[in-house]
Amino acid sequence: MESETQPKGTPRRGFLSWVSSMTMFGGLAAGYGTLAAIAGRFLFPSNHPDNWQFVATLENLVVGQSLSYRTPGGARIVVARQATGDSLENFVALSSVCPHLGCAVHWEANNNRFFCPCHNGIFDSGGKATGGPPAAANQSLKKYPLKIENGLLYISLPAESIA
Numbered sequence: 623m624e625s626e627t628q629p630k631g632t633p634r635r636g637f638l639s640w641v642s643s644m645t646m647f648g649g650l651a652a653g654y655g656t657l658a659a660i661a662g663r664f665l666f667p668s669n670h671p672d673n674w675q676f677v678a679t680l681e682n683l684v685v686g687q688s689l690s691y692r693t694p695g696g697a698r699i700v701v702a703r704q705a706t707g708d709s710l711e712n713f714v715a716l717s718s719v720c721p722h723l724g725c726a727v728h729w730e731a732n733n734n735r736f737f738c739p740c741h742n743g744i745f746d747s748g749g750k751a752t753g754g755p756p757a758a759a760n761q762s763l764k765k766y767p768l769k770i771e772n773g774l775l776y777i778s779l780p781a782e783s784i785a
Contacts, residue, residue, distance in 0.1 A: 674769065674776040677701055677715075680708055683775065686731030690718060693779055699766060700736070701777065702729040704747055708770065715768050715777050716749040721761035736763065 677691055678701070688702035700718040705711075716736065718727050725740035735752070736745040744753030749763035756762070767778040 673779050675779055677768075677775045677777050680770065680773050680775060683713075685712075688729035688731075691715070691777065695779075697779075698726070699777065700727065700729055701768075701775070702731075702736075702747075704731075704734070708773070710768060710770055713768050713770075713775060714747060714749070715766040716745075717764040717766075720756060721751075721763065722755045722759065727763065 675693070678689060683689060683701070683703045685703050685706050688700050691699045691701050693699065698718040699715055701713065701715045703713055716727070719725075720727050720738040720740065720743050722738065722743055723740055725738050725743075727736050727738045727743070727745065729735075730737050734747055736747075736749065737743070738745075738754065738756070742754045743751065743756040745756065745763055746752050749765050751757040751759075751761050751763075769776050769778070
């Protein structure tokens with residue numbers, strides 16, 4: 623008779639209490655785990671390798687000519703062939719945005735320089751400012767690495783500029 627006086631459902635209540643406690647613990651662990659993963663990515667960023675993007679074939683880029691290249695992320699780059707030969711030293715890839723006010727920079731083969739027409743900004747063939755407001759502010763054009771494989775020219779872009 624004593625077993626009939628015990629309230630029915632006590633084992634069920636214990637089980638439901640245990641399940642709800644485990645569910646809350648799982649939710650907290652998932653939330654704090656996600657926070658720890660995000661904090662870890664912020665505090666210890668991984669060094670993603672650069673991504674190589676095709677620019678042009680060597681035969682299509684003649685000496686003294688430049689081409690405008692837009693990265694998948696929208697950055698504007700000018701790629702110029704400065705001398706004859708298929709070695710990497712004959713090519714340069716620089717940002718085509720002037721660091722002074724953001725005007726478009728273009729390659730002048732006859733003067734062997736990059737020129738910004740907005741305020742007469744002058745950059746040497748390597749992108750270093752030599753005249754105008756960019757030189758006074760010691761600003762240079764951002765340089766991008768290039769590589770040549772099988773007669774094709776590739777540019778290295780940081781992973782974040784592709785996404």
